[in-house]
Structures are given as C-alpha cells and as structure tokens.
Amino acid sequence: MKVEDFDMFCTLLRQRSGLVLTPDKAYLLESRLMPVARKWSLKGLDELAAAVRSKRDEALLRDITEAMTTNESSFFRDQKPFDQFKAVVLPALLASRAAKRTIRIWSAACSSGQEAYSLSMLLNEEGAKLAGWRIEIIGTDLSGEMVNKAKAGLYTQFEVQRGLPITHLVKYFKQVGDKWQLNDEIRNKVQFREYNLLTDLTPLGQFDVIFCRNVLIYFDQPTKGKVLEAMAKLLPPDGVLYLGGAETVLGITEKFKPMEGQRGLYILAK
Template sequence: MTITDFDFICQILKARSGLVLTNDKAYLLESRLLPVARKWKLATFDDLVRLIRSKNDEAVIRDVVEAMTTNESFFFRDTKPFDQFKQICLPAMLKSRAGAKSLRIWSAACSSGQEAYSLAMILTEMAPQLAGWRIDIVGTDLSNEILQRAKDGMYSQFEVQRGLPITLLVKYFTQVGDRWKISDKIRQMVQYKEWNLLNDPAPLGKFDIVFCRNVLIYFDQPTKAKVLAGIAKQMPDDGYLFLGGAETVLGISDKFQLLPGQRGIYGLTGGIKPPASLTPPGFATPR
C-alpha cells in the first residue's frame, strides 16, 4: 500500500463517516478492505483503490465505508451507563414527563442493536411504572448491513454471553439452533434507521435521552464539535447525553456539562439537575 493510496482512502472515510485514521492504522485498513476487494472480484487492495479512482462507484465506496466502521457492541456494555440510566435519568423523567407520559431515546451508532435492546429490556422490566407511557427508542447507524442484523435480533452464543444477565437471556430470548433470537416484544420497541452522524439530526426529531457512546473517539475535534452541536439542538433543557468512558466534551463543546459527581453522563449547559440517588421503586438492577 502506498502512502498516496492510504491518504486517498482516508479522505473518503473522513468525508463519508467522520472516521479519522492515523498512519499506524494502515494494517487495519488493508485487512478490513481485502474482503471488500474479493467481493468485487478483485485480487488486491491496490486493485480496489484503482477501481474507486477510475469509476467512483458509490456501491464500492459504500462497502469500503461500512467495512471500516467499527461495529463492536455488546449487551449492557460497561454496566455503569445503564445503572445511571435506571437510577438517574428514569426517575427524573418519570417525574418531569408525568403529564405527557412520553419518552424518546436515541441510540446513535447503534451497531447490531445490543445497546438499544438493553435499554428496551430495562424499560420492559419497569412496565408497572410506565403503564400508559409512549416509549420511542430509535437506533441509527450508517451501515445498512449492520442495521439489518439489529432488526433481525439474532445473536450468537458469544454475543449473548457478553454482559447479558442470564435472567434476561432466559426471559427475552429464544434459542434457535446455535443462536439466540430476541423476543418480538423487545424487538418491536426499537425503530432502526440508516443515519450518518455527520448529517443534521433534525429530521430524527427531539430526544429526551441520547446514547452516543464510543463514537466521538474516532472523529477529529471539528467533527466532534459538529456532532455534539447537532445533538444539543435535538434535546430538551433537562435531557441527558451519554458518552463513552474515554470521551469528553472539554475543549470541544460548551453545549454540555458533566452531571455533578457522575462520569460519562451530561446535561445541556444550564439545564443540569441534581441526580436522583435511588433506583425506581420495584426495579432491581439486573446482574
């Protein structure tokens, strides 16, 4: 792989997805794109680059972008954000939205759906407190292929063993051969849409809670600021934003501030409310 070819593909990735690759990631680029080359009946990475340069084929470019998008995900990933969701966000929303009885949640860059379905399971466990409520969970990703996996709700034994409590596996999944299918009840709680975070999210509507975890780390500073500004416009003053443990808004955006005493959970600047300290009555944290 030449430096020129590496830079060429990196420019496409940056423009189409916001993904920024450093020079030490050349091996990753080649290893992930070789299967794309074979799909298009090409022998080498160099052949793939030549095809894109000569024809600028959108279908090929789309395959390249999807192959380079990180799709790592698992149920109840890192645990803490889901505890914060249950113990801080939901009690506050149950109180502030008691009149409207409506809650909208966005799982951005949702990959194969584990995050969105984890939230759906939590809310289902809280059914008595949410009786009569309208709950909308929207999962978005720029990869149509990975979204289809999320919609299918079918997971391997390895995938359901990563973070999913056995009690919830038994309750909400059915074994089909050597795989596990999530129940229609949970699957139908999530609406999946193809969406690029580089676009203005206004068409998606307003969201009370946004999960955008482990995404910003792949962007440069201007792109991070753009994404955060777009999210801020779609949130109410008392909304919540979840970022990954290694992510921050410091030096990037003045739209958000960290909740006092918390990590990874933010509110709009000036709209922060003191966090609730107790889990909603009647709801036990799944382990």
C-alpha cells in the same frame, strides 16, 4: 500499500464517516479492505484504489466505508450507564414528563442493536412504573448491514454471553439452532434505521436521552464538535447525553457540561 492510496482511502473515510486513521493503522485498512477487493473481483488494494478513483461507484464506496466502521457492541456494555439510567435518569424523566407521558431515546451508532435492546429490556423490567407511557427507542447506524442485523434480533452464543444476565436470556430469548432470537415484545419497542451522524440530524426529531457512547473517539476535534452541537439541538433543556468512559465534551463544545456526580452523563449548559 502506496502512500497515495492510503491517503486517498483516509480522506474518503473521513468525509463519509468521520473516521480518522493515522499511518500506524495502515494494517487495519489493509486487513478490512481486502475482503472488499475480493467481493468486487479485484486483485488487491492497488486495484481497489484505482476503481475508487475511476468509477466512484456508490455501492463500492459504501462497502469500503462499512468495512472500516467499527461495529463493537455488547448487551449492557459497561453496565454503569444502565444503572445510572435506572437510578438517576429514568426517575427524573418520570417526574418531568408526567403530563405528556412520552419518552424518546436515541441509541446513536447502535451497531448490531445490543445497546438499544438492553434499554428496551431495562424499561420492560420497570413496566409497572411505565404503564400508560409511550416509550420510543430509536437505534441508528451508518452501516446498512448492522441495521439489518439489529432488526433481526438474532445473536450468537458469544454475543448473548457478553453482558447479558442469564435471567434476561431465559426471559427474553429463545434458541433457534445455534443462535438466540430476541422476542417480539422487546424488539417491537425499538426502531432501527440507517443514518449518518455527519448529516443533518434534525429529521430524527427531539429526544429526551441520547446515547452516543464510544463513537467520538474515532473523530477529529472539529467533527466531534459538529456532532455534539447538532445533538444539542435535539435535546430539551433537561435532556441528557451519554458519552463513553474515554470521551468528554471539555475543550470540544460549550453546549454541554458534565452532570454533577455522574460520570459519562452530560446536560445542556445553560
């Protein structure tokens, strides 16, 4: 790939998704964009780059962006955040929200929906404590393809084997051919929509808990700061932010601070 084409694609991706690619990731760019070139009846990345420069077709730009966005997810991924939610976050919310009996949770960059549905299953298991409560779980992703997959709630054998307890598979899924369909009870508790984290987040409304795990690692420092400060505005004073194990707010923003004794959990700095 020509250096100028690589640079052009990198600039495009950074502007549209926040994704930062270094020169050693050229192979990744080539492997993921070749299918896009074929879809658009182009012979290779040279022609794809030329098409971007000449047409700026929104559908083409969207295909390029979605092809490069990492869509890695699994049910109850890393498990500990869900244990923390059940043992630490949820009891605190049940106490502090007892008057309005409403909890809103955002799964940002939700990919194909496993994180949001894991939360839905977890909350369903806590059903007795939540009788009379309104629970809203919102999952958003940049990729329209991933949002549609999440809405369908249909997963492969490989996907349900990754992190999903067998008891949950039996209780909440039914087999459809060689795939597994999540039941309506769990699916109906989650709303999915297409949303870009680099745009204005205020239309999403306020949340009590935000899951934004393993997303910031793909952004440069200014973009990380921008996203975190935008998320801070969506949380009440006692709101909670989840980040991935390799992520931190330290040195990026002063809006958040780590929750004492809880790795990966952040609260608003007073």
